[in-house]
Amino acid sequence: MLGLGVRGCRDKRPLDRSLTSGYALGLFPPATLKPSGPVYITNNPGLMQRHVPFPANRLQLPQNPIRDMDNYDQKLDRIAEAYLDHDVRSVSGTTCWFPILFEKVLAAAKAQGRRAGAVKDIWPNLRVLFGGASVGTSIFTFIRSLNRLVIVGI
Secondary structure (H helix, E strand, O other), X not given: OOOOOOOOOOOOOOOOHHHHHOEEEEEOOOOOOEXXXXXXXXXXXXXXXXXXXXXXXXXXXXXXXXXXXXXXHHHHXXXXXXXXXXXXXXXXXXXXXXXXXXXXXXXXXXXXXXOOOOHHHOOOOOOEEEEEOOOOOOHHHOHHHHHHHHHHOO
């Protein structure tokens, strides 16, 4: 077995195409290029965000200028405010940012007068979180808070 959620070549079940029918939201560092002598320096996730091919780039969030914000706390605020009405199907990034984003999404909804106890009330088609752990931090550290924020409600 290759891993959780990875299907083998012999799997004959039909593919679930609903994941690619909405937006993919990525929590990545800014895609800014900084000059350093004769070259420019950036990070791999940021660089990859700048070069997502068409038509996938139309379904990738956040869009510029939010994508390139340096202040991550402000960036998460803007993401929460800007994409409440988008059909977000997946969220990817460093796992420790997921609960913070989801708390901000719920706060932004409340500020607009919406009744939302959980992220599923805002993004009902959210299907998967693609996360990479911070150094020394396991996804299991966040399972309870993610379950409460996304599915159960506060």
